[in-house]
């Protein structure tokens with residue numbers, strides 16, 4: 666299937682207020698009463714309000730077209746693309762899938778994911794300043810490349826970043842965070858928003874455990890400290906260990 670390279674003009678981004686600081690954690694940051702930084706918070710809220718409005722339009726469009734949308738997020742290199750390559754190979758026969766993948770540069774991930782046969786759109790954010798996350802307006806435009814009547818599942822692979830993507834709703838039904846065992850057990854505590862907003866965690870690269878001093882119980886406990894009910898699937902995108910449970914859970918979510 667062809668890969669569509671998609672670039673667009675910047676609509677808005679936190680760089681719009683970077684002269685104040687690199688700050689766009691609007692949700693749950695209720696410090697508007699403070700004198701210092703009050704203007705930044707007002708701008709951030711406006712940016713997120715605009716994003717949320719477009720996300721709702723996306724959500725309505727996806728519901729009308731009966732398309733289930735999954736947003737996959739993680740630090741760079743946790744294995745999002747590797748997991749999606751294997752996931753698509755499991756589900757493509759039963760679920761008509763398409764992918765939007767975001768990176769600052771390159772079409773490497775789109776090239777890898779297109780092998781599955783799914784239509785893939787690569788979003789490169791370098792055209793509009795190297796944004797570190799996808800946002801609702803980007804998805805709204807990128808889906809024009811698909812015929813939504815022919816798609817049951819849209820997977821969004823977000824940019825590698827454990828912070829910013831968590832703040833931008835895109836109208837998805839499901840958010841999944843990938844945490845690989847090489848990143849350390851404490852990441853859910855250090856980056857709690859991501860684990861708070863996601864519906865499931867994939868603990869990836871467990872094939873490497875024999876080579877690491879990694880406490881998987883501590884990792885699970887830390888995730889549950891932030892999000893007590895969160896399902897956690899321990900998987901390896903290399904060996905496909907744990908994939909049966911992950912795929913079964915995903916299919917249940919897709920079919921409601």
Ligand SMILES: Nc1nc2c(ncn2[C@@H]2O[C@H](COP(=O)(O)OP(=O)(O)OP(=O)(O)O)[C@@H](O)[C@H]2O)c(=O)[nH]1
Nearest residue numbers: 740741742743744745746747825869870901902903
């Ligand atoms: N051993 C092992 N390696 C893995 C596994 N999953 C991914 N990798 C490797 O980890 C590296 C990064 O994987 P990617 O799938 O590119 O990670 P990503 O999260 O998509 O990266 P970005 O899109 O750049 O953020 C690659 O070399 C993969 O082969 C796994 O389960 N086990």
Ligand SMILES: [Mg+2]
Nearest residue numbers: 745746774822
């Ligand atoms: Mg990737």
